[in-house]
Amino acid sequence: MLxxxxxxQHVSRQLFVxxxxxxxxxxxxxxxxxxxxxxxxxxxxxxxxxxxxxxGQIEPAKKDKKMAFQPLPVSQLPHPLFESDRPDTLSLQSxxxxxxxxxxxxxxxxxxxxxxxxxxxxxxxRNILVEYRLLSKPCSVIRSVxxxxxxxxxxxxxxxxxxxxxxxxxPQGCGKSxxxxxxxxxxxxxxxxxxxIPRATNLVNSTxxxxxxxxxxxxLQPIFAxxxxxxxxxxNAPKLQQLRTQTDLEIERRPALPGxxxxxxxxxxxxKDQGLAPAVLNAVLEEIGKQTTFPMLLAIDDxxxxxxxxxxxxxxxxxxxxYHLSMPRLLLEYxxxxxxxxxxxxxxxxxxxxxxxxxPLELREALSLDYDRPYGSYVKRSSELVKYAHRLEKLxxxxxxxxxxxxxxxDVWMKDRAVPTKPNDELxxxxxxxxxxxxxxxVWKGLLSSMSI
Numbered sequence: 001m002l003x004x005x006x007x008x009q010h011v012s013r014q015l016f017v018x019x020x021x022x023x024x025x026x027x028x029x030x031x032x033x034x035x036x037x038x039x040x041x042x043x044x045x046x047x048x049x050x051x052x053x054x055x056g057q058i059e060p061a062k063k064d065k066k067m068a069f070q071p072l073p074v075s076q077l078p079h080p081l082f083e084s085d086r087p088d089t090l091s092l093q094s095x096x097x098x099x100x101x102x103x104x105x106x107x108x109x110x111x112x113x114x115x116x117x118x119x120x121x122x123x124x125x126r127n128i129l130v131e132y133r134l135l136s137k138p139c140s141v142i143r144s145v146x147x148x149x150x151x152x153x154x155x156x157x158x159x160x161x162x163x164x165x166x167x168x169x170x171p172q173g174c175g176k177s178x179x180x181x182x183x184x185x186x187x188x189x190x191x192x193x194x195x196x197i198p199r200a201t202n203l204v205n206s207t208x209x210x211x212x213x214x215x216x217x218x219x220l221q222p223i224f225a226x227x228x229x230x231x232x233x234x235x236n237a238p239k240l241q242q243l244r245t246q247t248d249l250e251i252e253r254r255p256a257l258p259g260x261x262x263x264x265x266x267x268x269x270x271x272k273d274q275g276l277a278p279a280v281l282n283a284v285l286e287e288i289g290k291q292t293t294f295p296m297l298l299a300i301d302d303x304x305x306x307x308x309x310x311x312x313x314x315x316x317x318x319x320x321x322x323y324h325l326s327m328p329r330l331l332l333e334y335x336x337x338x339x340x341x342x343x344x345x346x347x348x349x350x351x352x353x354x355x356x357x358x359x360p361l362e363l364r365e366a367l368s369l370d371y372d373r374p375y376g377s378y379v380k381r382s383s384e385l386v387k388y389a390h391r392l393e394k395l396x397x398x399x400x401x402x403x404x405x406x407x408x409x410x411d412v413w414m415k416d417r418a419v420p421t422k423p424n425d426e427l428x429x430x431x432x433x434x435x436x437x438x439x440x441x442x443v444w445k446g447l448l449s450s451m452s453i
């Protein structure tokens with residue numbers, strides 16, 4: 001036992017000596033602070049590594065990978081197979097106000113191409129926009145209801161706008177938006193001042209910024225008011241340059257404008273300061289309402305959206321009424337007749353296919369339309385909406401195209417070769433019967449049913 005203990009002490013003494021004299025002594029290290037402006041890169045913690053990689057070797061730059069399917073330039077397609085035989089434009093007569101009589105009913109007319117066309121600047125409803133992208137030239141078929149609307153516009157050119165507040169009604173797809181576009185083009189060619197709202201749903205679906213105004217106790221929509229001023233000036237610039245303000249105008253944060261100021265100068269104030277755009281737009285329309293040089297047309301598509309519940313929310317996340325927003329309230333005041341133009345008309349078109357903003361009960365009863373569901377006297381009505389819809393006049397659009405009108409639509413799509421189908425009488429009668437004469441169904445579910453768009 002003594003010998004074993006002596007051996008253990010000798011081994012432990014050797015280990016102590018070797019560890020104390022070893023140069024590889026473990027010490028605690030601390031990360032040094034990086035110098036100012038120095039970029040520190042963190043080393044990769046994975047097991048990834050590149051083969052044949054040498055230290056100090058510069059990695060070549062990566063090449064941009066492009067898509068596999070790229071269109072070839074025209075210079076590389078000389079074969080006749082790739083040459084398109086589609087005509088650039090339709091061989092149709094131009095849409096001219098003097099031609100719009102009962103003689104041209106059931107004929108297709110093309111809209112003229114100008115830099116200040118209203119539908120090119122204000123925009124179009126989505127369904128019309130897609131159709132015009134497929135066709136080589138924007139056009140429309142003149143119907144009997146088109147002549148009726150034009151006769152109302154001719155009568156309204158000498159009357160105040162509160163006497164001509166017309167709403168186009170009818171089932172979905174019957175052509176209300178096309179009729180409103182025809183009325184817009186007619187007034188523009190007749191030297192009317194025109195203001196077109198192609199998608200009124202954008203005023204209440206919470207897609208633009210809004211801010212509460214203590215002065216008017218409404219929620220301002222400066223972005224949409226700014227865009228409306230910009231488009232209104234571009235479309236009506238030659239006529240607006242001839243108009244001047246008739247009274248002194250006071251705009252906040254700016255000195256008062258004296259009477260006789262050019263109306264274009266007033267519009268430019270709103271274009272320079274977006275926060276003043278709602279007040280400037282209101283003042284511009286009031287000044288236009290006083291003048292009698294040019295008639296004024298206010299055309300609104302998706303008209304029922306102005307009377308529906310808004311998607312906007314206040315600071316307490318409560319729903320904001322549509323008539324508490326600056327843009328819908330401004331349009332509702334002219335649609336209800338509270339504000340009026342000395343010469344002009346208010347035209348609106350209902351959208352029956354929009355399930356997010358359906359036709360409200362107050363507007364349905366004001367236009368004497370059939371109920372889509374059971375209603376009783378105990379169903380709550382909004383008194384404000386009833387006042388805004390008071391004494392609106394309806395113009396019913398026929399639910400189906402006549403055979404000559406449908407034949408003109410069929411001829412346009414076949415001549416433009418937008419449909420890859422051989423035209424014949426059997427095809428026309430089959431698609432017309434399938435759609436029951438409905439204009440939208442005849443085009444989209446009939447003629448374009450073989451295309452994937």
